[in-house]
Each structure stands twice: as structure tokens, then as C-alpha cells.
Amino acid sequence: MKKILQSMLCLLLVINSYGQDISLRWAEKIKTKGQVSILGGKNGQFYTTHTNNNDELVGRIYDETMNFTNEKIINFNLDKKSYTYDGAYFIKNKIFHFIKEVKRKEDKTFLYVATSNNKLETDKAIKVIDEAHDDDKARKFGSVNISPDSTKVVVYHEKVSRKKEPNIISYKVYNSEFDKVLNEGAKSLPIKAKNFSTENIDVDNFGNVYVLAKISKEGSEKEKGLSNYYYKMIVFAIDNSVKQFDFDYKDNNISYIDLIPGKNNTFFCTGFLTNLKGGKKKLISDEMFFASFDCNSLTLSESKMLKVPGLYPDEIKKAEDYIPYRIKEIFEKKDGGYSIVSEQYKYISVTMTGTNGTTSTRDYYYYCDIVCVQTNKSVDVQSVTRIPKYQLNASNPSIIATIKDDVTYIVYEDLTKNAEAENDKKTKRSTKTMFSSNSKNSLYLLTIQPDGQMKKDIVYDYKDSKIQPYILGSLVAHEGLILLNANDQLGILEIK
Numbered sequence: 001m002k003k004i005l006q007s008m009l010c011l012l013l014v015i016n017s018y019g020q021d022i023s024l025r026w027a028e029k030i031k032t033k034g035q036v037s038i039l040g041g042k043n044g045q046f047y048t049t050h051t052n053n054n055d056e057l058v059g060r061i062y063d064e065t066m067n068f069t070n071e072k073i074i075n076f077n078l079d080k081k082s083y084t085y086d087g088a089y090f091i092k093n094k095i096f097h098f099i100k101e102v103k104r105k106e107d108k109t110f111l112y113v114a115t116s117n118n119k120l121e122t123d124k125a126i127k128v129i130d131e132a133h134d135d136d137k138a139r140k141f142g143s144v145n146i147s148p149d150s151t152k153v154v155v156y157h158e159k160v161s162r163k164k165e166p167n168i169i170s171y172k173v174y175n176s177e178f179d180k181v182l183n184e185g186a187k188s189l190p191i192k193a194k195n196f197s198t199e200n201i202d203v204d205n206f207g208n209v210y211v212l213a214k215i216s217k218e219g220s221e222k223e224k225g226l227s228n229y230y231y232k233m234i235v236f237a238i239d240n241s242v243k244q245f246d247f248d249y250k251d252n253n254i255s256y257i258d259l260i261p262g263k264n265n266t267f268f269c270t271g272f273l274t275n276l277k278g279g280k281k282k283l284i285s286d287e288m289f290f291a292s293f294d295c296n297s298l299t300l301s302e303s304k305m306l307k308v309p310g311l312y313p314d315e316i317k318k319a320e321d322y323i324p325y326r327i328k329e330i331f332e333k334k335d336g337g338y339s340i341v342s343e344q345y346k347y348i349s350v351t352m353t354g355t356n357g358t359t360s361t362r363d364y365y366y367y368c369d370i371v372c373v374q375t376n377k378s379v380d381v382q383s384v385t386r387i388p389k390y391q392l393n394a395s396n397p398s399i400i401a402t403i404k405d406d407v408t409y410i411v412y413e414d415l416t417k418n419a420e421a422e423n424d425k426k427t428k429r430s431t432k433t434m435f436s437s438n439s440k441n442s443l444y445l446l447t448i449q450p451d452g453q454m455k456k457d458i459v460y461d462y463k464d465s466k467i468q469p470y471i472l473g474s475l476v477a478h479e480g481l482i483l484l485n486a487n488d489q490l491g492i493l494e495i496k
Helices: 002-016 279-283 416-420
Strands: 022-026 037-042 045-051 057-063 068-074 083-091 094-103 108-116 127-133 139-146 152-159 168-175 181-188 196-203 209-216 229-236 242-247 252-262 266-275 287-294 304-307 325-332 338-353 359-375 381-387 399-404 407-415 441-448 454-461 470-478 481-485 490-495
Touching: 037 083, 037 470, 037 481, 045 490, 083 108, 083 139, 094 139, 108 139, 127 139, 127 152, 127 168, 139 196, 152 196, 168 196, 168 209, 181 229, 196 252, 209 252, 229 252, 252 287, 252 325, 266 325, 325 399, 338 399, 338 407, 359 407, 359 441, 381 454, 399 470, 399 481, 407 416, 407 470, 416 441, 416 454
Parallel strands: none
Antiparallel strands: 022 490, 037 045, 045 057, 057 068, 083 094, 094 108, 108 127, 139 152, 152 168, 168 181, 196 209, 209 229, 229 242, 252 266, 266 287, 287 304, 325 338, 338 359, 359 381, 399 407, 407 441, 441 454, 470 481, 481 490
16 A cells, blocks of 8 residues: 555656656665664665664665665674764765764873775774864864765864964864875964854865854954954865955845855855845845855855845745745756755744743744745846745754756645645744644645746645655755655655
């Protein structure tokens, strides 16, 4: 019966999605104590890890039709009581496991890497790839990032310095086998301000390290017509040079900024702006900046300013209408243009004090409207497609997107009753409350053509199948193929 249901769902999508052949297949359920982690894969083999009922780490392999082919318990040559497992990445054709161990007698914390091959055979030898002394007061110890082509891996932490002294970024860039250090340093951040935060650290295909920091302006740095903060990108190059690039736009705040990898050794330095003037409308981020960074020459192009119409309802009435957008994906099309997928996102933490002096904190996560912006190769806006969505602290928030033959596909969960909703007034709110039920939801697929035309299809209703994919734990394996994580089950959504 289950196979018949899946075939019917597949046929329904073929009819409703511009004739595109789309299939969804699920693997068998996994007996797990926690959530399954999707590591990725290649050549028709996909890898996951999970913890079994005996608290053992188990690796699994599936083929391209979601048939389970092999599993093994993964052991490390360490005392289980002394380490914490920080997860794994599939890099090239191996799995790399990251493990932290605190050695109290040495006042040090170590980051190890262990290796499993494509048959889940784990090397007993582990390597130390980073360490920090307790006196360093290290932030983000054990942080790892991988280059776009998966040939370089940066591990890093930030040493907190004394007052009036800059913090130090300690980093090492390894090759994909972790047997060679290509770029390393413990370098002072060139930031004089007291108040700043390191947003993220990336590495490119050459081994150059990128630090993006948000900096609050102080005293004489504050100027009329400029924001009270700005962003700085610092490049610690593989040739030991250091380059700095500031992002600060007149009459605007930066509501969101990110470095997003593109093709041909490029990073896109892009984000959204909010106007410093204009009353309530200053909260609306409907202007985007877009700059290209050449990783070969370490040069940054001038920012192009894009006015993006249609990001917000015509009538701004509620607080959630003001939520800024974050760019999730930038897909490069065959004609040199771009399909830019964004989603409204905001995190708010509210602390309340009771009459007896006790305090309580509530966190709110908003994942709202989806927007897909189509541009030409000169990054001129050609079309803007907005899909109303409202998710407040939803149990399964956000989106995952891919592209195939210049058509953009976006997968997300929403209330089934929103299938026919075409505007803000008709879209019902999806929130997690004591009265909410997953059976009221469905898995959706948006199909957006290069000219901005859009169709919204229900992949399946959760009343028909209880399998609920966890969107934030899912993964795009490659263009047109999404691995869906349903906590104790793996699925594959393929666009052919």
C-alpha cells in the first residue's frame, strides 16, 4: 500500500509541475535514540549517522533508490566518558568525524578528527587538529567550515584578549585528507572597537580564510546619515597577507549580510538594507546590495544596489510584516543571470520579570515569506516571486531549495489549508501551540520558472502519510536532488 501511495504522489507531481518528472522515495525506518544526521554522498551512495539504543554511533549507507545496503558501529580509540562527538562531514569519498576532549590535568581542550572510508571502516588512529588552553577563554572552539569544492577545511577558534587589546583568531586550513596544513595563524583582528561580534569564518578553494565581523561604531566614528554599526570582511590570505573590506551604506542599516559561494572561485558579498529614515517603513528591507569577490586576485567589486519590489504586503499592519529577509541560495543560470532565493527570518528573545523578582525568557523564531528574485547577468531584477508564509516557533520551519535546468525548486512545510492561498489575507498562520497538530500540515513544492512564473504543489498531505521531513536537517546532495531527513527515516526527492 505504501509503494502504491508513493507512485500516486509521483504521478500527481508530474501532472502539476510543468510536466517535470519528480519522484519521492523513502527508506525504511531506523531504530534510533536520537535524530538521524545526513552526511551526504556521491556516485549513488548516501551516508547517515545515528545513535542506537545502546548509545553507539552507527553509520549507514543507502543506494540511489533508498535501499539500505550497509551499516557499521563506529568506534573511536577514546574513553567514552572523556569526549563529546561534534558530528561529521562527508568530504570527497570519506567521512570525517570531529571529536572534542577536555583534559583537566593539562588545562586544555583538544579537537580530533577520525576517518571512516566509503565502506564505513573507521581508522583507529585519530589526529589532533586544534587545541586551546583554558587561559585562552576560547570562543567557538571546534568550529569547522569547508571550501565550496570540498578540498580545504578550516578549523578555528577565537581567543578573547584583555581590555583594549584585539581578539585573536587562531585558525588552520587543512587539505581534504587532514594530512597537511596549508594556511595557519594566530592573528589579531584589526578591529579597534570594543563592541563587535565575529559573525562567521569561511575558507575558499585556495585556502584563504575570510572573517566577517559586525562592529559598533564609537565616538567620532559615528556620522550623520550612516548606521551606528558596519561590517568588516578580513581576509587572511594563504600568502600571509591580510586584506580588509568595509561594508557601510549611506542612509541605510545592513539588516543582513553573508558570503555565499559562487562558481569560478567567487564569493558573493550580499545582503539586504533598511532605510534609516521613513518612520515605520525604515524597518522594511527592500533594497539589496550585491558585490562579487574574486578569490584569485582577492579583489572586491563595487556593490550594486538593487531595489527589489514586492517583498512586503501593500498594507503593513503587523510586526511580523517587518521581518527582514535572509538570502538562502544564489543559483547561477545558463544565461549568466541569477535565481536568488530568500526567506524572512527573525529571532527575538524576551525577558520578563515577575512581581516576586524572578525572570523568565521566551525565544521567538519567525520564518515567514519566501521570495525568489530572477536577474540577468548584469544583476538587474527581472522578476520577483513572493509566496506568503507565516511560521512562528513552528515545529518544522524554513525551506530548502535546488535548481535544475534553470528552474528553481523550493521545499517547505505549511498548513494544508494554505494550498489555495494566493495572498496575505488568505494565508493562515502556522505556529506551534498546544492545540497544533502535524496532521494539519503538508509538504509543499514550489516550482519557479526563469521568468518568475510559479506553481505551488502539495507533495503529500500528512494525513496520508505520517512521515514528516525535518527541513533544517535535510540536505541538497546535488542539483535537482534533495535528501530529506524525517528524524528516523531518510528520503530522496529527485527532479529528473
